[in-house]
Amino acid sequence: MAFTTSSAPTVGFDLDMTLIDSRPGIHACYTALAERTGVHIDADLAVTRLGPPLEEELAHWFPAERIAEIADLYRAMYPAIAVAATPALPGAREAVAAVRASGGRAIVVTAKYEPNAKLHLAHLGIEPDAVIGDLWAEQKAQALREHGAHVYVGDHLGDIRGARAADAYSLAVATGPYAAGELRAAGADAVLADLTEFPRWLAAYRAEPAAPAAPDARDA
Incomplete structure (x- = not known):
């Protein structure tokens, strides 16, 4: 799989256990x-x-x-x-904002019922460019391709499969049910401990001729 770095990439994010602790x-x-x-x-x-x-x-x-x-x-x-009982995960707002500040587009692609996904994001003040719900695993490739996503960020093995199906860079975060080693073994291109590391990763992604390796999260 070939990755082309964009100065203004479109980045997709999963929702549950990636942006929010649902x-x-x-x-x-x-x-x-x-x-x-x-x-x-x-x-x-x-x-x-x-x-x-x-x-x-x-x-x-x-x-x-x-x-x-x-x-x-x-x-x-x-x-x-x-909705009110659900907090943002560390770095979630900043990660989405970093994509938009770079001139790129941030989209949320989730298996969650789309109206409820939008309620979570509005409640938490997270402002992506688009929200697409009701898609799981390889189905997520439909939205990722439609929006021209270069990268898909998620916590689940299904998110890795979705990124692969869309020919997108799979950036995993070890904030969900899988440890960093499991995410790497499942085919993630890079693993972050959480989204607080994302702005630094994005800056490197934009600067390099090919998508860089991210600092791997510790196995848990």
Whole structure:
């Protein structure tokens, strides 16, 4: 795979566990959903499996014929329960701002329901140029290609697959369920400990004739 450095790159970011720590809000929403439906949901376990679409998690707790109904209910409950409870991860605002300050475009490509993704970003004052939701793993390549993304930043193995499918540079952050070594083994081109390291990485990316190696996060 060949990477071409751009003086004004388009950078895609994942949302959950890349820009935001969505565990508190999602935990609260699953707890409320269990109370509402009378169905046991282990919210502690569910928040260790963030990344894939909501329907995949609901399938652990509800029969197949109820998944669509329960997903709609969860998404309707989500804004009032999860948004205010969810903080930005360290460096998230600064990372998006760094891309835009460089003259590039920052987009968010996420598996999360798009209206709720936009609510999170607005609440936290994170201002990307575009938000595209409801895409997971290789599906993310659709939006990355459409927007001409040079780089995709994410915490999940599915994010690496999405970047690869889009022929984009895969920059991983070890802020989600995978340690740095696992992200590297899965094919990430570089790994950061978190987004506080991103502005320095971006400056190097813009300066070099080919995308540079980033300082690898410590294995955890």
